[in-house]
Amino acid sequence: MAQKKIHCDCLDTIKPVRDTLDVINGKWKxxxxxxxxxxxxxxxxxxxxxxGISPKVxxxxxxxxxxxxxxxxxxxxxxxxxxxxxxxxxxxxLTPLIYALKDWGINHRKKVTEK
Numbered sequence: 001m002a003q004k005k006i007h008c009d010c011l012d013t014i015k016p017v018r019d020t021l022d023v024i025n026g027k028w029k030x031x032x033x034x035x036x037x038x039x040x041x042x043x044x045x046x047x048x049x050x051x052g053i054s055p056k057v058x059x060x061x062x063x064x065x066x067x068x069x070x071x072x073x074x075x076x077x078x079x080x081x082x083x084x085x086x087x088x089x090x091x092x093x094l095t096p097l098i099y100a101l102k103d104w105g106i107n108h109r110k111k112v113t114e115k
Contacts, residue, residue: 020097031050032050033094042082070091074086
């Protein structure tokens with residue numbers, strides 16, 4: 001009986017963590033969220049602020065973030081048409097997670113580089 005409870009408790013944590021990672025996983029999604037969050041709203045600005053990201057990958061990741069309601073694509077109907085990106089209010093819920101990841105990364109780098 002105790003084994004079943006431990007198993008259920010573990011799954012209660014694993015499932016929502018897996019859901020979170022499914023949304024923000026990969027090399028580029030969090031950097032894109034950070035870039036747009038600091039004010040890079042045009043495609044080229046976002047691309048230039050993230051070293052190594054290709055236009056094709058950026059376009060795909062922007063669409064994914066839009067589907068997950070973290071990002072809004074804004075079409076400005078002028079000539080030429082302008083497209084910008086803005087974080088949805090919902091993306092603010094990721095801020096504590098991003099800062100926690102930043103702090104952990106800083107501490108981890110110190111840990112593995114200390115002698």
